[in-house]
Amino acid sequence: MIARLSFARTALTALCVAVTLVAAPVPSVAQSAGMDDFNRRLTGRVDDATRQQVLQIAADAATRGLPAEAIVVKALHGASSRAPGAKIVRIVEQYRDRLDLARVSLGGRAEPMELVAGAEALFMGVPGDILGHIRRSQPGSNVTVALAVTTDLVKQNVPVDVASRAVLALASGGLSDAQLIDIRKSIERDIELGTLPATATSLRVFGTTDASSGTVSLRAGFRQNAAPVRPEPPTLRRP
Amino acid sequence: MEIGDEVFVQRTLAGDTDAYSVLVRRYQDRMARYATHMLGSADDADEALQDTFVRAFRSLERCEDPARFGAWAFRILVNRCHTAGARRGRRDRTFVRDPIALLSAAEQHPAEQQAWSEEISLALDRLDASQREAFLLKHVEDLSYEEMAELTGMGVSALKMRVKRACARLRELLQEVHQ
């Protein structure tokens, strides 16, 4: 009896140990190779302390399903900008947090480039719920370019609500990435020539200055040769 | 009588690229003045002017009134400077508490004039970018509020408020220097 109990205890202990070993996270070969590559790229570009901290942040990002590659590139950006190590680490941490928020907004299946584009959109002040709307406007498709175009418009001082409404309307209309970029370029040209950013966007996308109409005028969007609407430029007296 | 802008615009469009240099020389000084005060550095102003003139060249066929090329190009510059936003690298200097009156109705010593210019530049630095833009367009470029409204997209009342606040802030900053 005692022998059987002893054997049972031993077997149970062995079983527990086996389960623990199986359940414990074991770094994969691929993950180690990735970190080695990050380490190699950071060496010599930042000091050792910064390198260690960045690697830690990258590893943490990877466990959360965030693109660690983008985190390392952000650190290298700081290195080339000759930013102090502490500043690099702070900015990289903030970037990781934005990537995380982008993942929450875009969903767990978002691809790395979508997360990078989402993080940039968040940096420019596009709210997280807009990212979610863009995601839902193109189910099953990659929304990297749609996010990028939204951000590009905001960078040109198009109000966030006008930019996002425009991109949502275009994306829902089934426009391709190439077409989205084409329209963005047209809007940028109009802005360069002095059309107000919101007006330029509304005219190109909706064919009207009232962006709240919500109805996409695809003909308006493709009026490549149409002159933008411009108010009379101010008088600049010739010297 | 000076040859109008439209002559050089049309010659440029016809393929005489050198004709464009006349337009550059004609307006670069005035545009440099605005860009320097708006952006806070000669280097940034240089860059803004290059951007502006190149953009204007690329889009020259869209200039609807070639006789007023200057105004059209200036609009491009204002947008460019607006996008550049607040001055980079705000200078780490405190205001000089100089007991000598830097502002004088009499002719000033060059060193005092230089110091006064520097104080004004520092004060502009401390303004909000939109107030700085409004102040420069109104008081330095001498535009009407209606013209400013067309340039910036802001309402006239809002622009007047920005100019008023800019002046109040400048007074506050500079009267500490002026005894």
Next chain:
Amino acid sequence: MIDQDSALDLDNEADDELIAAVTRTLREPVAVNSRLEFAIMAQVRAAAAEQAAAVPAPRVLTPVPGRLAALAAWWRQPRTLTLSPLTGLACAMAFGGVIVLSAWLARETAPTTMIAAAPAAEAAVRDGVRGGTMPVAMTASNGAQMVRFSYVAPADAQAVSLVGTFNDWDPNAARLTPVERDGVWTVDVPLLGGQTYQYVFVVTNDAGEERWLADPNAPSLPADEFGQPRSALTLARSSS
């Protein structure tokens, strides 16, 4: 009830002595870089050359089997041609004259600056092109698009590099080479479509000073988190 606009006019800044003095000072001319006009015109000439250059896409002729083989055989078959010495001399002189005339015409019409124009590629390939960046050719293996970055650098530039998210922001990874005496520098970089790249030009002058300069042919962007200028290029995927 006081009209709001009138109320704002009550405090007339123009009468303010201090504001008037500030305005007088700000209206004075500022020093303009003596090379500014040169730099502007160099870029303008480069832009003009870009607009003027129109390289048609090479036509790919689909050979007709059989007929082509016969034609090729006809061309390859040696033949005997008999010429008198006088006729031969006349032909040689005519041939030489054609060469001289071609060279003279080329000298007169060659553009002073030349930026390689993009081939007439599909619209999807041209996405993201703006001025100083353009696709040069497609590389089929992984769908990467070869993008040419061009920059008109200041006259005192000793080195120009392209740094961005595609090369670890490494100034040694993509050095531009000068191609024209008007200060045009270029580099070709393979990029995958379907994403946005951030980049900037790093220009080193003859005093060894480095400046980060945004692409003047791209829309201006707010500074990045490190306070540096930057430009962005979004490329569509080649299949979209």
